[in-house]
Structures are given as structure tokens and as C-alpha cells.
Amino acid sequence: MDQRYDHHTAEEKWQKKWEAAGAFRWRNDLTSPKFYVLEMFPYTSGHLHIGHSRNYAMGDTLARLRRAQGFDVMYPMGWDAFGLPAENAAIVKGQHPREFTASARESMKAAMNRLGLSYDWALEIDTSSAEYIRAQQRLFVNFFEKGLIYRDITYVNWCTRCQTVLANEQVINGGCWRCGTEVIKRHVPQWFFDIRKYADELLDGLDRLTEWPDSVKNIQRSWIGRSHGTEILFRIDGEDATLKVFTTRADTLFGCTFLALAPEHPCLDTQELPAEVREFRERILLKSAPERALEEKRGVATGRHAINPINGERVPILVANYVLMDYGTGAIMAVPAHDQRDFDFARRHGLPIRQVIAGGAAPGGSLDQAYEEAGVLIDSGPFTGLPNDQAAARITEALAQAGSGNASTQYRLQNWSISRQRYWGNPIPIVHCERCGAQPVSEDQLPLLLPDDVDFQGTGSPLARSASYMNTTCPKCGGPAQRDPDTMDTFVDSSWYFLRFPTPHAALPFDRHTVDRMLPVDAYIGGIEHATLHLMYSRFFVKALRDLGLLDFDEPFVRLYNQGMVNDATGRKQSKSLGNVVEPFEVIEEYGADSLRLYLLFTTAYNLPLNWSDTGPKDAENYLHRVWRLAHRWEGALQAHRAAVLDAGSCRTEAAHQLRTVMHQTVRKVTLDVERFQFNTAIAALMNLTNVFYAFDAAAEPAVAAAAFRMLVRLLGIVAPHVAEELWAQTGGEGLVVEQPWPAVEKEALLGATREIVVQVNGKFLLTMKVHPDAGEAAAVDAARGHASVGQRLEGKQLRKTIYVPDHLVNFVVS
Ligand code: ANZ
Ligand code: ZN
Numbered sequence: 001m002d003q004r005y006d007h008h009t010a011e012e013k014w015q016k017k018w019e020a021a022g023a024f025r026w027r028n029d030l031t032s033p034k035f036y037v038l039e040m041f042p043y044t045s046g047h048l049h050i051g052h053s054r055n056y057a058m059g060d061t062l063a064r065l066r067r068a069q070g071f072d073v074m075y076p077m078g079w080d081a082f083g084l085p086a087e088n089a090a091i092v093k094g095q096h097p098r099e100f101t102a103s104a105r106e107s108m109k110a111a112m113n114r115l116g117l118s119y120d121w122a123l124e125i126d127t128s129s130a131e132y133i134r135a136q137q138r139l140f141v142n143f144f145e146k147g148l149i150y151r152d153i154t155y156v157n158w159c160t161r162c163q164t165v166l167a168n169e170q171v172i173n174g175g176c177w178r179c180g181t182e183v184i185k186r187h188v189p190q191w192f193f194d195i196r197k198y199a200d201e202l203l204d205g206l207d208r209l210t211e212w213p214d215s216v217k218n219i220q221r222s223w224i225g226r227s228h229g230t231e232i233l234f235r236i237d238g239e240d241a242t243l244k245v246f247t248t249r250a251d252t253l254f255g256c257t258f259l260a261l262a263p264e265h266p267c268l269d270t271q272e273l274p275a276e277v278r279e280f281r282e283r284i285l286l287k288s289a290p291e292r293a294l295e296e297k298r299g300v301a302t303g304r305h306a307i308n309p310i311n312g313e314r315v316p317i318l319v320a321n322y323v324l325m326d327y328g329t330g331a332i333m334a335v336p337a338h339d340q341r342d343f344d345f346a347r348r349h350g351l352p353i354r355q356v357i358a359g360g361a362a363p364g365g366s367l368d369q370a371y372e373e374a375g376v377l378i379d380s381g382p383f384t385g386l387p388n389d390q391a392a393a394r395i396t397e398a399l400a401q402a403g404s405g406n407a408s409t410q411y412r413l414q415n416w417s418i419s420r421q422r423y424w425g426n427p428i429p430i431v432h433c434e435r436c437g438a439q440p441v442s443e444d445q446l447p448l449l450l451p452d453d454v455d456f457q458g459t460g461s462p463l464a465r466s467a468s469y470m471n472t473t474c475p476k477c478g479g480p481a482q483r484d485p486d487t488m489d490t491f492v493d494s495s496w497y498f499l500r501f502p503t504p505h506a507a508l509p510f511d512r513h514t515v516d517r518m519l520p521v522d523a524y525i526g527g528i529e530h531a532t533l534h535l536m537y538s539r540f541f542v543k544a545l546r547d548l549g550l551l552d553f554d555e556p557f558v559r560l561y562n563q564g565m566v567n568d569a570t571g572r573k574q575s576k577s578l579g580n581v582v583e584p585f586e587v588i589e590e591y592g593a594d595s596l597r598l599y600l601l602f603t604t605a606y607n608l609p610l611n612w613s614d615t616g617p618k619d620a621e622n623y624l625h626r627v628w629r630l631a632h633r634w635e636g637a638l639q640a641h642r643a644a645v646l647d648a649g650s651c652r653t654e655a656a657h658q659l660r661t662v663m664h665q666t667v668r669k670v671t672l673d674v675e676r677f678q679f680n681t682a683i684a685a686l687m688n689l690t691n692v693f694y695a696f697d698a699a700a701e702p703a704v705a706a707a708a709f710r711m712l713v714r715l716l717g718i719v720a721p722h723v724a725e726e727l728w729a730q731t732g733g734e735g736l737v738v739e740q741p742w743p744a745v746e747k748e749a750l751l752g753a754t755r756e757i758v759v760q761v762n763g764k765f766l767l768t769m770k771v772h773p774d775a776g777e778a779a780a781v782d783a784a785r786g787h788a789s790v791g792q793r794l795e796g797k798q799l800r801k802t803i804y805v806p807d808h809l810v811n812f813v814v815s
Helices: 007-021 050-068 084-093 097-115 130-145 195-208 214-224 250-255 275-285 289-294 340-349 388-401 512-518 533-547 584-591 593-602 616-633 635-640 654-675 679-694 702-716 721-730 773-786 788-794
Strands: 034-039 072-074 149-159 164-166 183-193 227-236 242-247 258-261 299-307 314-320 331-334 405-410 430-433 437-440 471-473 480-483 523-526 560-562 755-761 764-771 799-805 809-814
Touching: 007 097, 007 593, 007 721, 034 050, 034 512, 050 072, 050 097, 050 523, 050 584, 050 593, 050 654, 084 097, 097 584, 097 593, 130 149, 130 437, 164 183, 195 214, 195 533, 214 533, 214 560, 227 250, 227 388, 242 250, 242 258, 242 331, 250 388, 258 299, 258 340, 275 299, 275 314, 331 340, 388 405, 584 593, 584 616, 593 616, 593 679, 593 721, 616 635, 616 679, 616 702, 616 721, 635 702, 654 679, 654 702, 679 702, 702 721, 755 788, 764 773, 764 788, 773 788, 773 799, 773 809, 788 809
Parallel strands: 034 072, 034 523, 258 314, 523 560, 755 809
Antiparallel strands: 149 164, 149 183, 227 242, 227 299, 227 405, 258 331, 299 314, 430 437, 430 480, 471 480, 755 764, 799 809
8 A cells, every 4th residue: 555645646536436426415215214414505705714614524524424324314515696795796896796606606616525525416506596596486476475475665774885675683783794884774665574473483492492502592582582561552642543552561550751752653754743853853763773772862752642541641752762663562651760761761851750669769769760670569549559560460451451451472573674675686576566566476487587687886776777677567467567676685595495405406496295304404504693594584484384384394403503613823713804814725735635624623622613723734634644554554454354344253362352342432432422513522532543553463463453444444434534535445445435334333342351340248349350241150259259358258257148240240248
């Protein structure tokens, strides 16, 4: 065999052989248990960074293990191909987004192949392909027909730089999630997915996702933000109208001294507003929710009043910057004595503060801050004297009886606005007809593809500037009509792509039968940054599709793994501006793909950040060379004993038995560790095994050495697949490593050639001793008696009984 392993010649060679052998094909073999491994598919940026490499090395290792174990593995890859960067490249460089995306896809695919990832490329999908566009438009129409999609003209988050609408979840600290530009509010017609219909199920379902990280589940819980309280109707004084507020503290209703409305509240749209109110409102409307939160609490009186339904009291109605339109009803009953925000506001505006829960101040004294704790009601009519938790329920009941309130549950989760004023996305398959309203494009007209005659410059929807695209006829009445000028949020594309892989070219979005077999995904790997958007939307899609009768499970991902980031050596995030970006290509060129993979998996636990070390890949390479040198040293044994097996019968010496024991302990450890994503400890076990091999005298037991070494190569094959193939081939192995079954753990070998058993006299511990497992009772008892200290205690005594527990103990009972 070669003196040294040369990754330059080996890697491409094996990649081709795997490909030719169809080694990674999903077999769709109904007789084997299925296993679906998936990494969050990448956006087609054109660049595969080191963080991707880490993520994919994990999925690949698990997929290789599962295949070797005999599972029917599906391990696909695809492209999240629509999105703004491609469009921006088009604007800046004049390159069509389609071309940008195609070349980005090909270079990323090449990079994945260089890593030796075992994807089944026959399942590849591209969300910008005509097939995918059609499939998704069909789903859109399905959702539309079932009333899960609706159109509404509302205030939306608008990024002034991207010129597009953003979902609430896409506004991060008041800025656009993609470009960071400040987000403002605008009045625009939008399509919405009614995700709130599923709020309860999305929340309660989290409890059953036992294999998800708690961090992700908690983030989802607070996004959904379920809150139980009461809706209360206040009549507007002198008008034939009411105002509805949401409160979690109905017990404080007697302490309400004013109502406050969100600046967006529709009640302010219908009235002639005093100039002061109009100006205030317009100023606040421009601000994002987080910005408003940072401002001092301010407001103005509308001049109107409302009647408190519990006691008929007349209270002023104000507009305030701290009331949000997209939570509850967009209106609150303010209780300054018991809510700190209301307290601050009342102080500033000279509004009354009326205490109705006892506590926080001396009797008759006034509060210097809101009293938000529990207590007994005071000054609350017939409810006075009740503890406040009981009072909340009683007051809600009383309101319900009078028809002016009811118990209510509210959610922070907003319905998902999906209209985007962008070109490079999936066109919304809707036609607007003056006579018939919004009509879905008929199925035989799908896919509705993007036109090519668009002008990327300018603002608003590029599609709206294409006359050929916009002008059409109504699918219902045949009259002239206009297409919807928007495309779908790209998060729609990623909300169901995992359903597409089993049947990537089907005319229907997916084949129900196959999807029901292969889903849910058994291991889903990706970044924690997708905790809300992508994972929430995907869960919603699966539940909605289940209710449409299109599939038969409740959750898309059984196990979720959030890999840690790859930072620079000092723990900083890698970025172009810092000049600390590690290029996977360069590392592969120098040390080989296997060294890179091994390094990424070995250095730390999968979910912790990995601080890059320039010497790390070299150390990994050193280990692989160490295995190679061992093969070299054992070459004679390996060539001479090609069919040797490592069973108890073939081990003649104690050393051989011990080697066999360590071997099986390692098989067990690597198996269990990889199954639970502990790649680092699995690799440590392989390294330890290699050390044990070095200490073994192969000349004394060449058949044992050869058989054991081949087992090591099979284990190594899931983390360093190219080196493993080369070792296998050069030492006389038949076929490919990827075709070998995973070594089985022989339980009896695990225990070791000898084991410790305890010796007792009358149940009292005396010593431990080593015996062979197959020594049997007589030999163990004899050996125990042979110890001097045992002999002394038995001398002159009557032996009543000898208790023997195989592998554990010998106990002499004497009197
Ligand atoms: C009266 C009251 C008295 C309140 C009191 C609190 C304490 P959670 O728990 O988050 O659901 N609220 C309701 N809608 C609001 C909106 N759109 N913008 C801002 N604040 C809003 O919070 C519910 C409480 O937050 C509600 O109960 C309401 O204030 C306020 F001693 O009503 B409370
Ligand atoms: Zn029509």
C-alpha cells in the first residue's frame, strides 16, 4: 500500500465511485425502517461557508450511520432560490436573478460534493423552478379555497430600503431582518395566512416535541404569547358606538380612570379629529413598535368619553403611544393605580389615580408607584372585600350577564402577511376582477411564471410594471382583469419544501402516500435563528395540510438540532469586514475534506460555538495519518487475513480478548453517540481505539489484528469517508466501505475477558478478584478460597452455604 494517504487523488476518485454505485440513493424500500435526515436548505448566495460545512458534516455522518444500519435513508438537498439578494444583484449588476441563482447553485453544489456529502441528488429541488412554482401555487389555491388565506388592507411593516412589506417576525429591533433599515408603517392591501387559527395547537403541540431544544420551544411560546383575560365593551358617550378593550385584570375595573387607543385604532378613522389628535397620531404612526416602546409614554385626549359598564362612570378616551394595535383589541382600560405604564402616563397627564386593590400604601395614603400585587378589593361596589383573583372571574361573569363583556384569550402571534413587492419570488396566483373580485388562477393555467420583460429599477412591485404580465382575463367571467402584482414571501417556499423531497417532480405538490411514510423528518439540523419564522411557519403548514386532508401527521420535525456557530479564534463572528472568514475550499485543498469534517465534528459539542483554530485541521489530518501508518505496519496481517472475523473463538491470548472488548465498547459508544449527536465523544473513542491498536502485537495474532482493523475502518467511514475507502481498498477489502453493514455489538464481548467479582463472608465485603466469564461456579469459588484472607475466615468454621452470582459475587455463609 501507499506510504502516505494523498487526499488530492483519493477524494474525487471516491466521490465518483459512490456516485457510480448509486450509494446514496434513497431506495424507497418499504421493507426497511425509514430515516429522514435534513439540514435546513441554504439560500443560493453562491457561497458555502464554514458554518454550512459544520452543519452538513453532522447530517452526513448521521445519514451514513443510518444507511449502514440498514435504514431506508432519505438525505436530500435543495435550494432556497428566491429572495432579495439575487434581485439586488440584478439591480446592481444588470444580471438576471435567474442567472445569478443558477450559477450560485452550481458552485454551492460543487462545494458540497467536495466535502463528500452523501446527498441523493436525484431528489434535488429548487424553489425557483417551474415545477416548484406550480406546486406551491396549487397549495396557495388550496389554502385560499379553504379560507386559510385572506386579503386585508392594513397597516403593515414597510422597509424603506427593500421597498417591501415585512411580517412582524421579520422586524428585528425596529429594523428590517435582512438589511437593518428602520421599518415604518404603511397602509397596503396584503394577503395573509391565517396562522392564528392554529395558535393554540402550535402552542400546546410544543409540549409533545420532547426532542426539541427547550430554548426553541420557549422562543415559540413567547412569540405565540397566549394570554387569558376579559374583553369589556364600553359605550361611547353620546354616540351609537362601543369600544372594546382587552384586560387581564378585570378585577381592577372600578379603578379605570380613562381609556387609551392605539394610534392605528379604526375608531379614529371615522371621526373628524381635532388637529392636535390628528398630528399626534400621524407622528406616532411613522414609528415602529420597538421605537414607541423606547419613547416616553405620551398621548392626547380625543374629546370623547366612554361609560364604564360596571358602574356607569364617564371616563375620557385618549390616544396613546404605548397601546399597540396588533395586540388584544388595540384599546385598553387604563388603571393607573395597578399598572405601572398607566401610572406613569396618568402622572404626566394629570389624570386621576384610583386604588381598588388594598396594599402598597398606608390606609388613606396615596401610591407613589402602581401596586401590581395581589390583594383584596376596595371601593369596588358589590365586589369589595373579594380577593382579586376571584373578583376577576366574578366581574367577568357580571359583565357577561349584562352583555358587556366576556372571557377572552389573546395571542401575540400575528397573522402572516405574505405579499412582497418583489420580482424574484413565487407569483401570487390571483386575478383581480372588478366584477368578481379576487379569483384564483385556474389549475390548468398553472404555473404562473415570472415575466422576463420587467424593469428592475424603480420602486414598488416590479411585476406591476410589466403590462404583459398584469393584463389578463378573469378566470370566472372572462372579462378584463389584473393580476396580483406581488410575489410570496420566500418563507412560504421553505414552509413545505421538506414535503417535496420524496417526490420532487410530481405534478401535485407531494405524493401523500410517500410523504406519510417518510415524514416527519427524523433529524432536522439548522441554526437557532430560525426558531420563530421558519419553524413556526413549517409547523403551521403541516397542521393546515393535515386539516385539508393532504397528509396524516401533526408535526414536521421530530428531532431538532441547532448547531453552534463557527467563530474566529478569538470567538468573534466571522465577517468580510473583519477579514476573519475561513474558506472551506482552502482547508480542503490543504488538509483534505475528511480532516476538515473531522475537525468540525471533534472540536466541541455540536451545539456549542466553535472557535476556529488554524492548527485544528492539521491535528485532524495527523490522526488520519496515524491510522494510515498503522495499516502500513499491519499490512502483512491485513493481506493475509482478508476474511478474518473477530469472534471469541479466534482470540487466543488475553491481549486479543482485551482488544476485542475495546473494539466492541467502541462500536457501542460510536453508535450511541452519533445517534444523539455527540460526534466529539464518538471521535474521541475512535482515537482511543487507535491507541489500543498501536499497543497490540499484530504479529502474535494477525487474524485478530486484521479483523479488528477492518472494523475500525467501517466506523471511521462515517466521519472520514474518503480515507476509509482508500484504506479499505488498499488493504484488500472488497467492495466499498459505504456498502458494508455497520458492525454489530457483541454483548458478551463488551464485558471483557475478565471481570471483577466481589468476595464476601457472611455478606461482609472482603475483596474483589478477577475471573474469566466462562470460568463457572466451581472455578470462581476455588479462586476465592485460595485468597489468604478468605481462608483465614473460613478456618474452623462450619460452611453453611456458598452463594454464587455469576459475574458478580461469591458469598460464604458460615457459623
Ligand atoms: C387593565 C389593567 C389593569 C391591565 C392592571 C394590567 C394591569 P398581557 O399579560 O401581556 O396579555 N394591554 C392590552 N392590550 C394592549 C395593547 N394593545 N397595547 C398595550 N397594552 C395592552 O397584558 C394584558 C394587559 O396589557 C391588559 O390588562 C392591558 O392592561 C394591557 F392593573 O388592563 B390591563
Ligand atoms: Zn370576473
